[in-house]
Amino acid sequence: MNTHTLTLLTIVAEALLKDRLIQEIRQAGAKGFTLTEVSGEGSRQRRISEILGDNIKFEVITKRETADKILTVLQQDFFPRYAVIAFMSEAQVVREDKYT
C-alpha cells in the first residue's frame, strides 16, 4: 500500500480547555481532530478536582508545520498556566489530501 508520512499531534488537557483548544487547532489550519474523554495522573500525581471535570485528549493528524504552530501556541499560552501535555509522532496515512 502506498502511504504518506504525516504528523500525529496528541494533546492531553484539563476538560475545561476544550473550546479554547478547538479554536487554536482550527486556527492553526488543521482540518480535523479526534476528541476523547480520558483520565490519568501527571507529574504532580493528583487530579485537580472532580468538580472541574476529567481530562480530554485531542488527536490531530496534520502537516508538520501545522503541528509546530499548535505546539508554539501551547508553549506560549497554555503550558505555564494549565495542566496540559502534548507530543508528536509520525503517522502513515493513505489519503494525504484528507488531512492537509
Next chain:
Amino acid sequence: MVLAFAFGIACRLVKSEMAIPRDLYTSLSIYLLFALGLKGGVELSHSQWQTLLLPAIMTIALGLITPISSFMTLRYMGRFTIADAAGIAAHYGSVSAVTFIAAEKFVLSNMGEGSVAPFMPTLLTLLEIPGIQVALAIGVIGLAKSKRDQDRASGTVSPDAKSHSLWTVCHELLTARSMVLLVGGMVIGFIIGYDGYAPVKPFFDKGEWMFKGALTLFLLEMGLVAGSRLADLKHAGAFLIGFGIAAPITHGALGVYLGCLAGLDAGSCTVLGTMAASASYIAAPPAVRMTLPEANPTFYLTAALAITFPFNLLIGIPLYFRMALAMTGH
C-alpha cells in the same frame, strides 16, 4: 438531610468505593436549579416590583462588598498571592444554591409557610455573578500590574500570555448551566403563573416528596465530595480554615443587617444572610480556573467545600436565623 451529608463524608473517611455517578449528579443539579427558578418565577408573577427594588439593591451591594473584603483579608492578613486571594474571593463573593435551599427549608420548618419572601430566588440569581466578576477583575488587574512592576525592575519585557478576557468570562457565566436553568425556570414560571404550575407542582415543588428526596441525594453527593477534600485541609493551613469559618459569619451578619435595612422579614433576612455567607462551588470553580489558572484549586475548593459549606449547613444557618430574629426585634 444533614445526616445524608454526614453519611457522604463518612463513606469517604472509611474509604468506601461508594460513588454517585457523574451523570446523576448533573441530573440532580439540573432538577434542583430548574425547580428553584420555576417556583421563584411563579411567585414573582404575583408580587409587586416595588417590594423587590430595595432588597435587590442590597443584594448587589453584597455582591460587591463580599469579594473585596475576602480579597483584602486573604491578601493582607493571610499573605496569600494575588491569584490565590482573588480565586478564593470569587468563591465567597458568589453564592451556593444548595445552601440557599437549605436555609429556606430551615426557616419554613421553624416559622411556617409564607415566612420567606417569594422573590428570594430572584435575589439568588442577582448575587451569583457580580461577586465572581469583581474578584476575577481584582485578580487579573493585580497580576498584570505586578508583572509590569517586575518587568520594570528587571528591565526586560516578558511576553504577554494571551489572557482569557473578563468579557468572555462574563458571557460564560451568563450562559453557564446554573444561570441558564435558574433564569429559564424563572421566565417559564413567570409566564405560566399559579394555574400553569399546578399540574407540575407535585414534581417540582419544594414542599413535595420528589424535591426533598432529590435534595437529600444531592447532599449525600456533596458529602462525598467534601469528604474527599478533607485530606487537603492540612495543605490549606490554619489561616484558611479560620477564614472559612470567620468569613461566612461576618458576611452572614452583614447580609442579615442589610436585609433588615431593606425591610425584609426575619425569615427572608436569614436567607439573604445565608446567601452572603455561602461560597459557590458550581459556578465559581470553572470560571476561576479559566481566568486565574495561577490560583491553586486546592485552596479555593477546600475552603468552599470542606469548610464553609458544612459550617453553614450545621452552624451557620441557625446562627443567621438567631441574628435575624434579634435584629428584627422578635
